[in-house]
Amino acid sequence: MDQYRVNALVTVFATGALIPLAMLPILARVVRRYGRLRGWPMISALGLLGSAVALGAFTVFPMPRPSSVECPSPNLRDYWQTDLFASIKPIASQAAVIGWEATSTSAIFLQVAFNVLLFVPFAFFLHQVTRWNGFGVIFAAFLASGLIEATQGTGFWGIYPCPYRLLDVDDVVANTIGGVVGVVISYIAISILPFTTPRKVPDLAPPSLGRRTLAGFIDLALIAVLAVAAQGVQAFFVALNDGREAAEDLLASGKIPLVIVLVAALAIAWLFPALRRDRATPGQVTVNIAPARLNSPRRHAALWQVTVRFAVRWLPMALLPFIYVFVVPMIEFACAVVRRDNRTVSELASVTLTRTRPAIRADQHMAASETQVLPRIE
Structure with missing residues (x-):
């Protein structure tokens, strides 16, 4: 090459x-x-x-x-x-x-x-x-x-x-x-x-399936970019140690080591939401949605629920050969289409649902207002 x-x-x-x-x-x-x-x-x-x-x-x-x-x-x-x-x-x-x-x-x-x-x-x-x-x-x-x-x-x-x-x-x-x-x-x-200049809407309704799908594809694109960037860094150090031809052969192979793909998926789809209070991935942050607990929709997903979502949705995609990468999104999408509540396999496994971030904040604000105690008048 x-x-x-x-x-x-x-x-x-x-x-x-x-x-x-x-x-x-x-x-x-x-x-x-x-x-x-x-x-x-x-x-x-x-x-x-x-x-x-x-x-x-x-x-x-x-x-x-x-x-x-x-x-x-x-x-x-x-x-x-x-x-x-x-x-x-x-x-x-x-x-x-x-x-x-x-x-x-x-x-x-x-x-x-x-x-x-x-x-x-x-x-x-x-x-x-x-x-x-x-x-x-x-x-x-x-x-x-x-x-x-x-x-x-x-x-x-x-x-x-x-x-x-x-x-x-x-x-x-x-x-x-x-x-x-x-x-x-x-x-x-x-x-x-x-x-x-359209009027701003409250954005409190459940997010559409298209919006959630867009968030997933943004995350997938970010994982791919991070993996390719890591491959480029690897090629740079290979060039320093073994020469430019070895680095060119590495790039020409078109294969990215499995460990790089796994680390990229972990960084984007697990570590990023794990460090955030709302547990949202970069794609979800972009379209202003976030996972919430099924039994308490006003509360953000727990860390174990984020981990289950990652294990069900993203881990198989990182481990599968490239030709099968889109099998998991197709299964997730098909599950959401056939179910009345539009929940995916990963949401079912993690006992979560996806809501807009303004809706979660509105419910939290309402709950806080209801629990406020008026000062006692002497």
């Missing part, structure tokens, strides 16, 4: 897995802001995710082979365009000669226009989801653009012997202008379209 294939695997993994997972706090923010996971808030979260992945892919691809990258200069600054507006001034010069109509279809104009349009959806959806101050969103677009240009101007942070794309300061200007346009459109949408 050559170095190019190793680099390609790393970058595909980074853009295809890490960026979506980095959006999980955004998804959690949507659920907490509106008390729901549907309608425009969900569309906005998915739009932000899609635009972020698109920016990541634009940063990386297309990736040339390192042997095909020509490096006429060893100085990185020779691959950087730092003259402000050097890419934009020719547009006005060309328009003065052939007119704006013809210039609007020229390559130099379309390149700048594309750099502006690329950041419009990102800024729009970022503002819709976070409702940050407009200047904060514009600054976030500026930082994201700067990161993209730095990645390109360093040859993907040293993976390539020299940059295969030009670092252009004018691209940062165009991207930031796109961020301004996206924020303006977002403010206009908020002012004239009521559905962009």
Whole structure:
């Protein structure tokens, strides 16, 4: 397995897995802001995710082979365009000669226009989801653009012997202008379209099966990412001790040791909830749900119940070969579908049920209010 294939695997993994997972706090923010996971808030979260992945892919691809990258200069600054507006001034010069109509279809104009349009959806959806101050969103677009240009101007942070794309300061200007346009459109949408700001619901009803399934898949994705990251750390130390070829052979095998998968599953699906008062996994925290005791729904699950849930749901998935990984979720899902209370096998075994965290807090607050004793008046 050559170095190019190793680099390609790393970058595909980074853009295809890490960026979506980095959006999980955004998804959690949507659920907490509106008390729901549907309608425009969900569309906005998915739009932000899609635009972020698109920016990541634009940063990386297309990736040339390192042997095909020509490096006429060893100085990185020779691959950087730092003259402000050097890419934009020719547009006005060309328009003065052939007119704006013809210039609007020229390559130099379309390149700048594309750099502006690329950041419009990102800024729009970022503002819709976070409702940050407009200047904060514009600054976030500026930082994201700067990161993209730095990645390109360093040859993907040293993976390539020299940059295969030009670092252009004018691209940062165009991207930031796109961020301004996206924020303006977002403010206009908020002012004239009521559905962009739905009323928050109490979120006290039992969580839907789809919502609980999404939480499970988030946990599964986090376990996979943690296991792959651990494999990468292992390959790094193998490279230090046994050489790069041994590390490349390890990555090329595509097999992750069982102990790494078990540790990743324990960390995400047992240790994380065990350390939390509400006993929620990362996926459950994201969609604002948590396990509760069946005989006392206002109380969070006990540690032994979390352990049973892990042993029934996650331990078999960690031990099974990859081709059978989804057998356990299918059994869990089928059990929830056929039962009237929508409880899964792991919930039945651990004597728990899944509720929204606001519902548990509301019941706890009500119980505390009922047990308060009024002060005695002398």
